[in-house]
Amino acid sequence: MAVTRTRFAPSPTGYMHIGNLRTALYEYLIARSQGGQFILRIEDTDQERFVEGSMDVIYKTLEMTGISYDEGPGVGGEYGPYIQSERRGIYLEYAKQLVEKKAAYYCFCTKERLESLKTNDGELGASFNYDRHCLTLSQEEIDKNLAEGKPYVIRQLVPREGKTTFHDVVYGDITVDNETLDDQILIKSDGLPTYNFANVVDDHLMKITHVVRGNEYLSSTPKYNILYQAFGWDIPTYVHVPSVMKDAQHKLSKRNGDASFQDLIEKGYLAEAILNYIALLGWSPGGTREFFTLKELEENFTIDGLSKSPSIFDIEKLKWMNAEYIRKATPEDFMAMAKPYITAVVGEDSVLDLNKIAALIQQRTEILTDIPEKIDFFKELPDYDTAIYCHKKMKTDKENSKANLEKIIAFFKENEAELCSKWQSSELYAVLCELAAKCEVKNSQILWPVRTALSGKEVSPGGATELAEILGYNETVRRLEIGLEKLNKELI
Ligand code: GLU
Numbered sequence: 001m002a003v004t005r006t007r008f009a010p011s012p013t014g015y016m017h018i019g020n021l022r023t024a025l026y027e028y029l030i031a032r033s034q035g036g037q038f039i040l041r042i043e044d045t046d047q048e049r050f051v052e053g054s055m056d057v058i059y060k061t062l063e064m065t066g067i068s069y070d071e072g073p074g075v076g077g078e079y080g081p082y083i084q085s086e087r088r089g090i091y092l093e094y095a096k097q098l099v100e101k102k103a104a105y106y107c108f109c110t111k112e113r114l115e116s117l118k119t120n121d122g123e124l125g126a127s128f129n130y131d132r133h134c135l136t137l138s139q140e141e142i143d144k145n146l147a148e149g150k151p152y153v154i155r156q157l158v159p160r161e162g163k164t165t166f167h168d169v170v171y172g173d174i175t176v177d178n179e180t181l182d183d184q185i186l187i188k189s190d191g192l193p194t195y196n197f198a199n200v201v202d203d204h205l206m207k208i209t210h211v212v213r214g215n216e217y218l219s220s221t222p223k224y225n226i227l228y229q230a231f232g233w234d235i236p237t238y239v240h241v242p243s244v245m246k247d248a249q250h251k252l253s254k255r256n257g258d259a260s261f262q263d264l265i266e267k268g269y270l271a272e273a274i275l276n277y278i279a280l281l282g283w284s285p286g287g288t289r290e291f292f293t294l295k296e297l298e299e300n301f302t303i304d305g306l307s308k309s310p311s312i313f314d315i316e317k318l319k320w321m322n323a324e325y326i327r328k329a330t331p332e333d334f335m336a337m338a339k340p341y342i343t344a345v346v347g348e349d350s351v352l353d354l355n356k357i358a359a360l361i362q363q364r365t366e367i368l369t370d371i372p373e374k375i376d377f378f379k380e381l382p383d384y385d386t387a388i389y390c391h392k393k394m395k396t397d398k399e400n401s402k403a404n405l406e407k408i409i410a411f412f413k414e415n416e417a418e419l420c421s422k423w424q425s426s427e428l429y430a431v432l433c434e435l436a437a438k439c440e441v442k443n444s445q446i447l448w449p450v451r452t453a454l455s456g457k458e459v460s461p462g463g464a465t466e467l468a469e470i471l472g473y474n475e476t477v478r479r480l481e482i483g484l485e486k487l488n489k490e491l492i
Contacts, residue, residue, distance in 0.1 A: 004036025006210045008062075008069070009199065011043045012054035015260035016061040018252055018313060019214060019244040022278045026241065027212045028067045029279075029301040039206060040072030042083040043199070045192045061261050064271045066294045071206075079206040084198050091193035094201050094231075095154045095186050103230035104186055107134040107155045108145050129182045130155065154187040156197075156223060164222035168238040170308045171215070176222045184223055196220060200227045203236055212239040215308075239303065242310040244281055252313050259315075268368030270337065273322040281311040291324070323366040331355070334362045341371035346379045356470045360462040377455045378470065381479055384456040386486050394444040401449040402487040404441060408450060409480050411435055412473070420473050428465035453483030 006027040010020055031038035040062070044050055055073075062069065071077025081087055098104035107130070117131055135157070137145075145152065158181045165175040186197035193201070203211060218240050228235045243251045252258045259267070264274055272293065279297050280290065283305045292300065326334065335358045342354055361374050376382070389401040412419060419431070429447075436446040450464035454471060456479075468476045 002207070002209055004031055004034040004209050005039065005207050006031045006036065006212060007039040007041050007203070007206060007208050008067075009041045009043050009202075009213075010058050011046065011049065011195070012051060012058065013046075013049045014051045014054050014057075015254050015262060016057055017254055017260055018258075018264075018278060021061060021065070021261050021275075022244060022281060023212055023214065023241065024062065024067055025065075025275060025279055025297075026239070026283065026306070027210070028069075029297055030210050030212065030239070030303060031070075032298040033301040036209070037070040038068075039077065039079075039208070040069040040075075040082060041202060041206065042073060043195060044083060044085045045088075045195065045198055047085075047190070047192070057262065064265070065275045066271075067275075084202065085192070087198075087202070088192055090205070091198055091201055092187055092191060095193070095197065098156070098186070098227070098230055099154065101230055102157065103227070104154050104156050105135050105183075106137070106142050106146070106152050107185075108137075108150050108152050109133055132183065151189045153185045153189050155183040156186050156227065158183055158223060158226060164225055166221055166225050166235070166238065168218065168221075168240050169303055170240055170242075170306050171218065174218065174221075176219075178222075181223050181226075184220075196223065197227070200224050204228070204231070204233045208236055210237045210239055212241065215240045215242050239306065241282055241306060242308055244278070245310045245312045247312060258313075264318075266369075268341075268370065269318065269322050270325050270368075273318065273325040276325075277318045277321050281313060282307055290321070319366050326365050326368075327363055329362070331359060331362070334358055337368060338362075338365070338371055341368050342375060345372045345376055350379075351472075352378055352470055360466060360470070364461050374461050377457055377460065381482060382456040384452075384486075386490055388456075388458045389449055389452050389483075389487065391444075391448055394448040395442055396445055396448045398487055398491060400441070400445055401452070402484065402491055404439070404446055405449050405453065405480055405484040405487065407439055408432070408435065408446060409477065409484060412477050412480070416473065423469060423473060425465040425469040428468055432465065449483065450480065453480045 008024040008027045010016075010024070028038045030036070040058075042055060042058070044055075059074070069075060071079065072082045095104055099106065109130075113133070114130075134155075159178050162178050163175050164178055164181075165173055167173050184196050185194050187193055199211075202208075221238060221240075225235055246252045246256070246258055250256070254260045261274065265271065275294060276290075276292055276297075279292060283301070284307060285292070285300050286305060326337075329337070335355060338358050338361070339354065342357055343350070346352055346354070346357070357375055357378060361371060364374065365371060386398055390397045419428070432446050432450065433443050436443045439446070447464040451460065451467060454460075454464065454467040454476060460467065462470075471479070
């Protein structure tokens with residue numbers, strides 16, 4: 001049996017859509033799970049849709065997600081080049097072969113003529129069927145036009161009678177009436193092939209065994225099959241996958257403001273979590289397990305787990321999964337991902353222990369962009385309202401907070417040397433509880449005002465003594481004094 005070869009064939013037209021990335025992942029998984037090869041091919045023959053920089057987006061996304069390719073731009077391979085615009089010489093020759101086989105024909109119709117046909121038809125766009133005007137040209141007329149350098153396209157001659165049936169792994173057998181198929185353009189007037197032609201030629205030349213793509217290509221597939229048959233080439237296994245949906249009616253689409261892969265990364269989602277989540281949007285491992293690394297997906301993937309029912313992209317589910325990935329990361333890995341967000345707040349040259357800050361927030365972070373807002377008070381104490389000292393459960397109000405802060409500050413100052421020698425959260429916790437006992441107040445009535453004075457916030461990651469440990473003795477005392485001063489001003 002032939003070695004499995006799959007390809008991801010994106011067009012460099014902008015962002016990496018979630019659906020595209022999922023297609024790449026499935027192609028990769030089919031190849032890897034069957035010991036085959038995965039190829040990257042850039043489909044850039046539609047120069048009008050080309051967006052500067054989008055090739056880099058494709059390379060970067062695949063690199064970030066770990067979807068490695070065996071052949072492709074920059075990697076090379078036996079069947080290159082892997083960028084279609086660099087293969088432009090190839091397609092015309094194959095189109096000419098089809099002309100000889102009477103499976104395609106030259107068309108010299110002007111834009112104006114085609115336009116007039118469309119208006120006569122009362123229709124514009126994809127459903128337009130060419131009237132085969134140029135099919136009636138004699139060989140002499142064709143030769144004369146070519147010799148004169150008249151612009152032309154080459155069209156596929158699609159039989160108008162009969163039916164074409166093909167099999168798709170996900171959708172089963174699909175039959176269409178040939179009369180619904182149009183004589184699509186294979187070679188455009190700029191000499192470049194259309195996607196519709198280039199994909200067939202390249203999939204054949206690159207020995208692709210499985211073609212995975214969005215179900216929007218299902219309706220064109222009969223025309224591709226007619227091309228394969230005209231050439232006498234083997235038809236690949238088709239694996240069309242349903243769209244990733246935003247809701248029951250709408251596809252997820254960057255154009256309508258939905259997030260692309262890059263957007264999600266910028267919003268603080270992890271590449272591994274995104275990949276894990278989208279793998280399950282249309283594929284089921286056949287159990288309830290939800291967490292898979294890329295390696296585990298390779299080991300568990302089977303084509304028959306693909307489903308034809310569309311899946312809805314649920315950002316809340318992704319967020320939950322992302323949080324799980326963050327929680328399970330080693331402290332080192334979390335630090336690596338969190339550091340840019342932490343230093344953006346506290347500064348590159350901060351004297352604070354960034355590892356301690358990271359440890360404080362790791363279990364409380366769902367997406368990395370949550371971080372700045374959680375730790376901004378470390379950099380600067382916000383100007384806060386003293387109402388946050390009042391907490392029913394902690395049994396604190398402004399009066400007892402003021403009284404207790406006075407005692408705490410006095411205690412810190414009296415015992416500075418000793419406290420500084422063991423400036424650690426657990427030690428401080430014990431000391432503050434002892435102080436509470438001595439003052440005959442509840443622990444919370446000491447700890448809550450300290451936490452509040454140190455953070456200036458109603459909620460903060462970590463309790464009083466964890467914050468104190470990170471801030472250090474001097475800053476702790478300074479913030480306690482600011483708190484006391486605020487309360488004093490109000491209560492006089
Ligand atoms: N270039 C096509 C696209 O980006 C690829 C379709 C296919 O995989 O055949 O939609």
